[in-house]
Amino acid sequence: MEFSRRETLALGLGAAALTMLPMRVMAAADDAIAAFTGGADMSDAGVTLDAPEIAENGNTVPVSVSAPGAVSILVLAAGNPTPGVAQFNFGEASGEQSASTRIRLAGTQDVIAIAKMADGSFAKASSTVKVTIGGCGG
Amino acid sequence: MADNVKPRVKAPKKAAAGEIIVLKTLISHAMESGQRKDSDGNKIPRSIINRFTCDINGKNAVDVTLEAAISTNPYFEFSAKIEEASELKFTWYDDDGSVYEDSKSVAIG
Numbered sequence: 001m002e003f004s005r006r007e008t009l010a011l012g013l014g015a016a017a018l019t020m021l022p023m024r025v026m027a028a029a030d031d032a033i034a035a036f037t038g039g040a041d042m043s044d045a046g047v048t049l050d051a052p053e054i055a056e057n058g059n060t061v062p063v064s065v066s067a068p069g070a071v072s073i074l075v076l077a078a079g080n081p082t083p084g085v086a087q088f089n090f091g092e093a094s095g096e097q098s099a100s101t102r103i104r105l106a107g108t109q110d111v112i113a114i115a116k117m118a119d120g121s122f123a124k125a126s127s128t129v130k131v132t133i134g135g136c137g138g
Numbered sequence: 139m140a141d142n143v144k145p146r147v148k149a150p151k152k153a154a155a156g157e158i159i160v161l162k163t164l165i166s167h168a169m170e171s172g173q174r175k176d177s178d179g180n181k182i183p184r185s186i187i188n189r190f191t192c193d194i195n196g197k198n199a200v201d202v203t204l205e206a207a208i209s210t211n212p213y214f215e216f217s218a219k220i221e222e223a224s225e226l227k228f229t230w231y232d233d234d235g236s237v238y239e240d241s242k243s244v245a246i247g
Binding site: 059060061064080081084085086087089090092093094095096102104 | 205
């Protein structure tokens, strides 16, 4: 099979578009982070994210977040079709600012937790979870 | 209202004043993400619980915004500080407008 000049060009463009695809998903997660922090700097300390290293089933992945002194914690899954997972807002009757839940992950990816502290600063933690079976159907 | 939605809450019956207690909640709900397709290839519309709150004597303890990435039968574990004999109120808000409620009381002792 021989490629004409035009076909070769189209193939190249297709390959370029494919590599751009994950970038777009990451951009959606970045947008969600920017909407939450308003572009403020994030420190690495102050929030802990517990997630398994390997999840056999992406349909229920147990994660827990904890950030002493936080007013809210945003959890994102950067590789999901929609990156948002949950946002925990802690009120005056909350004890420790921690929560656990079970989430869906479409595939191997980074789970990100961002905490907003009472003084208005932000902290970020992320953890890579390997997923054997994705949890988004399809 | 979605079918067979049943909230369950696990809370201690008693706590010391000022103690931080752990609360566990589970509600049966399909949490249809809006990403899945049926056998004909049509997208199944999104139907999830989008908000969960817990109030203790009218004071908010936690207010969670849920997205489609929360698993079927949403489970939450969190903590709350008990100062006095308290009435705990748990509320789930469904996409279709339904509200599911449960309550527990915690005594001091």
